[in-house]
Amino acid sequence: MADSEDNAAPMIRYEQPEPGIVRIVLARQDKRNAQNRELLHALDDAYTRAVRDERTRVIILAADGPDFSAGHDLGADWCMQDVPTRTLTGGFDAPGAEGWFATEEELFTGLCLRWRDLPRPTVAEVRGRVIGGGLMLVWPCDLVVAADNALFVDPVTAFDMNGAEYFTHLWELGARRAKEMLYTGEAITAAEAAALGMVNRVVADDELEAETLELARRIARRPPFGLRLAKRSVNLGLDLQGQRAAVESAFGLHQLGHNHNRRLHGDLVDPAGAAVIRAENRAHRPADRERSGTGGVTT
Numbered sequence: 592m593a594d595s596e597d598n599a600a601p602m603i604r605y606e607q608p609e610p611g612i613v614r615i616v617l618a619r620q621d622k623r624n625a626q627n628r629e630l631l632h633a634l635d636d637a638y639t640r641a642v643r644d645e646r647t648r649v650i651i652l653a654a655d656g657p658d659f660s661a662g663h664d665l666g667a668d669w670c671m672q673d674v675p676t677r678t679l680t681g682g683f684d685a686p687g688a689e690g691w692f693a694t695e696e697e698l699f700t701g702l703c704l705r706w707r708d709l710p711r712p713t714v715a716e717v718r719g720r721v722i723g724g725g726l727m728l729v730w731p732c733d734l735v736v737a738a739d740n741a742l743f744v745d746p747v748t749a750f751d752m753n754g755a756e757y758f759t760h761l762w763e764l765g766a767r768r769a770k771e772m773l774y775t776g777e778a779i780t781a782a783e784a785a786a787l788g789m790v791n792r793v794v795a796d797d798e799l800e801a802e803t804l805e806l807a808r809r810i811a812r813r814p815p816f817g818l819r820l821a822k823r824s825v826n827l828g829l830d831l832q833g834q835r836a837a838v839e840s841a842f843g844l845h846q847l848g849h850n851h852n853r854r855l856h857g858d859l860v861d862p863a864g865a866a867v868i869r870a871e872n873r874a875h876r877p878a879d880r881e882r883s884g885t886g887g888v889t890t
């Protein structure tokens with residue numbers, strides 16, 4: 592695949608708006624914060640920096656521009672040669688299915704599970720569209736504050752796949768609504784997401800940053816070890832319900848989908864899917880928010 596990197600510009604901005612609060616911002620606005628390897632690693636570095644600072648009480652994840660994230664950048668170079676691993680995965684250069692399995696296990700499910708279990712409370716500050724791989728940045732966060740214009744969608748079945756790699760749809764949406772999202776590619780609005788329990792609060796777009804910061808302030812007043820124990824208690828409960836096992840199982844089926852498409856199309860995904868997803872995206876946004884560039888639908 593062609594490389595669409597923009598290495599001259601930082602992918603992530605690290606901010607400290609107040610003592611004890613870190614705000615990490617996706618800063619690839621020209622690509623609607625579509626993810627490449629560099630952005631994901633820069634995000635992991637920022638999370639690591641925040642956690643290693645003992646003064647950090649809360650981490651906010653936000654994004655520049657009108658959309659939180661358009662998913663994985665289809666034009667990116669995902670080669671892992673000489674790239675240090677973050678999750679103790681290996682075999683990136685292995686032949687057959689093994690090499691791509693290792694790459695996705697490292698960059699996608701591995702990092703998402705790592706971020707889900709960060710020992711600090713995390714709050715996603717979301718506006719605009721969150722498409723496919725964008726959900727994989729939001730869903731590992733503990734809390735979600737959404738602007739009233741936010742839209743959440745996993746359109747990946749259009750690629751002849753089962754869904755995004757971090758497959759926690761059942762817990763985020765419930766079984767029937769998860770199936771509807773996956774079967775139809777229909778976007779879920781912020782109000783619907785709040786009713787489903789996927790979003791904690793919905794606010795006006797111009798109030799999003801202030802409301803998220805106020806929530807972070809309230810959290811930051813509490814003792815950090817108590818917060819850490821509370822987070823671990825909830826996450827262990829999710830694991831006892833089978834969430835982690837479900838993610839791993841769905842990831843295996845995701846790899847089956849890739850290999851099915853390699854046999855049929857010689858590519859990781861059904862190439863007809865991109866046109867379907869882009870047409871649906873246009874239907875989900877006003878004309879004045881048309882996006883330029885190559886980044887933007889998840890694989």
